[in-house]
Amino acid sequence: MVTFREPGEGAINYAIYIVENYDDSKLKNREDLLNLMYAIMTQMPPHKRVKRCEYCGYVWYDDSLRNTKKTCSAECKTGIKTLQRRMQRADRALLQRKPRKKTKKEINYIWWLEYPFWLDEYEMLKHSWKYEIPKDVEVMTFIDANNQIYGTGNRRKKVIKPGYEDTQAGQRFYKLCVNKLRTG
Numbered sequence: 282m283v284t285f286r287e288p289g290e291g292a293i294n295y296a297i298y299i300v301e302n303y304d305d306s307k308l309k310n311r312e313d314l315l316n317l318m319y320a321i322m323t324q325m326p327p328h329k330r331v332k333r334c335e336y337c338g339y340v341w342y343d344d345s346l347r348n349t350k351k352t353c354s355a356e357c358k359t360g361i362k363t364l365q366r367r368m369q370r371a372d373r374a375l376l377q378r379k380p381r382k383k384t385k386k387e388i389n390y391i392w393w394l395e396y397p398f399w400l401d402e403y404e405m406l407k408h409s410w411k412y413e414i415p416k417d418v419e420v421m422t423f424i425d426a427n428n429q430i431y432g433t434g435n436r437r438k439k440v441i442k443p444g445y446e447d448t449q450a451g452q453r454f455y456k457l458c459v460n461k462l463r464t465g
């Protein structure tokens with residue numbers, strides 16, 4: 282499976298060369314031209330200088346002295362370097378992932394024993410403060426009284442009376458009118 286990118290200079294030159302040296306009499310219509318383009322993209326002539334560019338994916342002709350190039354143009358070379366760097370960065374990030382910092386509770390609370398305990402009293406108080414907040418007697422009495430009135434959970438349900446807001450708005454408007462008349 283080849284990934285095709287924007288064709289590089291070498292790949293374009295190769296395609297131009299093939300088309301220019303192609304027998305024109307074989308190209309009768311659009312279909313023939315499309316077939317030729319498809320063949321240029323997919324077929325590799327058995328020639329050691331004809332290669333597939335490792336970046337853009339198109340076939341090209343390596344005219345370098347030692348025939349060692351792997352990409353068809355300078356842009357493709359830069360592209361493949363960028364790709365490699367990106368992959369290296371991703372690998373590094375995966376391998377050198379920072380371990381999660383342990384919470385104070387994980388360090389100081391021995392929870393796995395039958396009778397769990399804290400190693401540090403200060404941390405214990407700091408932790409328990411969040412879950413069992415101490416209250417003085419007045420607050421406790423207030424909460425208890427509210428529970429007796431509204432039930433436990435301390436949720437006061439809003440009672441919706443039909444037309445209540447309309448009546449209020451009407452009353453407000455009436456008061457405004459009266460004030461306006463009085464003050465002139």
Ligand SMILES: [Zn+2]
Pocket residue numbers: 288289290292334335336337338339352353354357
């Ligand atoms: Zn290329």
